[in-house]
Amino acid sequence: MAQGQLKKTKAPATKLSQRKQTGARVIKPKKQALIKQNNMKKKLSSGLAAATEKSLAGKAGHLEMLSGGKKDRKAEKEKAQAKK
Secondary structure (H helix, E strand, O other): OOOOOOOOOOOOOOOOOOOOOOOOOOOOOOOHHHHHHHHHHHHHHHHHHHHHHHHHHHHOOOOOOOOOOHHHHHHHHHHHHHHO
16 A cells, blocks of 8 residues: 555646758759749749639629639729729
């Protein structure tokens, strides 16, 4: 038989964990031509993504979660008519 009470252990303190990096590591280019090329690539890919989003929103216009649907087109027409 145990003499006395059992010792209560404290819960371990939670550690603030840093964000775990996933994916490939990228070393930024130092040459001016490569920097310019990366900027151009970024602009073109963002334009493609925007066009894709707009076309998807047009096809699923009844969903108000995506911008560029029927609701947004109506608002654009009203703005254009208000300017005239």
